[in-house]
Structures are given as structure tokens and as C-alpha cells.
Amino acid sequence: MSDFINQPLNIGSGLAETTSIEVPPEKDVVFYNDDFTTMEFVVDVLVSVFNKSHEDAEQLMITVHQAGSAVVGTYTYDVAVSRTNLTRSIAKKNGFPLRVEVE
Numbered sequence: 001m002s003d004f005i006n007q008p009l010n011i012g013s014g015l016a017e018t019t020s021i022e023v024p025p026e027k028d029v030v031f032y033n034d035d036f037t038t039m040e041f042v043v044d045v046l047v048s049v050f051n052k053s054h055e056d057a058e059q060l061m062i063t064v065h066q067a068g069s070a071v072v073g074t075y076t077y078d079v080a081v082s083r084t085n086l087t088r089s090i091a092k093k094n095g096f097p098l099r100v101e102v103e
Contacts, residue, residue, distance in 0.1 A: 027074070027076070
């Protein structure tokens with residue numbers, strides 16, 4: 001291991017030319033309507049977990065209710081999964097079967 005540490009770093013001017021950074025693909029988080037989860041709970045989750053304004057959250061909740069589902073946000077995969085898992089956990093703790101998917 002000490003041999004590796006003592007090796008000189010080879011950082012040439014070509015580093016920027018050969019290194020490219022790709023933006024990770026984004027995923028949609030989708031809420032699905034059910035007959036048990038309250039509208040108020042959906043609005044609360046959209047405000048607290050997805051950082052929506054109260055007005056935007058209400059409109060999204062109405063769309064979910066009327067259309068059966070709605071995209072509530074588009075995020076990098078890791079963020080989408082984290083918010084989805086947090087939402088599922090909160091819903092379960094509150095006794096709601098809210099279906100949330102990353103698509």
C-alpha cells in the first residue's frame with residue numbers, strides 16, 4: 001500500500017479533454033389514486049416530502065384523484081427513490097395504502 005501512496009500523480013493537461021461527465025437520467029415519481037388515502041394526507045406529503053407549495057400540492061392531488069395517477073416530480077434516480085421510500089414509510093405509519101412508484 002505504501003508503494004501506491006508514494007507514486008507520483010500523473011495529472012496532465014489532457015485530463016479535461018478525456019473526461020466527460022454525463023448528467024444522470026431523471027425519473028418520474030408517480031402517485032396513484034386509491035379509495036382510502038385521504039386527500040389531506042396526499043397534500044401534506046406533497047408539501048413536506050416533495051417541497052410543493054400548498055396550491056400546487058392541492059392541484060396535483062386533484063389530478064391524482066380525477067385521472068387516477070399523476071407525476072408529482074421528476075428527479076435523478078437516487079432522489080426519486082429516496083422520496084418514494086420516505087413517502088411509502090410515512091403512508092404506512094399513518095395506515096394509508098398510498099401507491100407511489102418511480103418510473
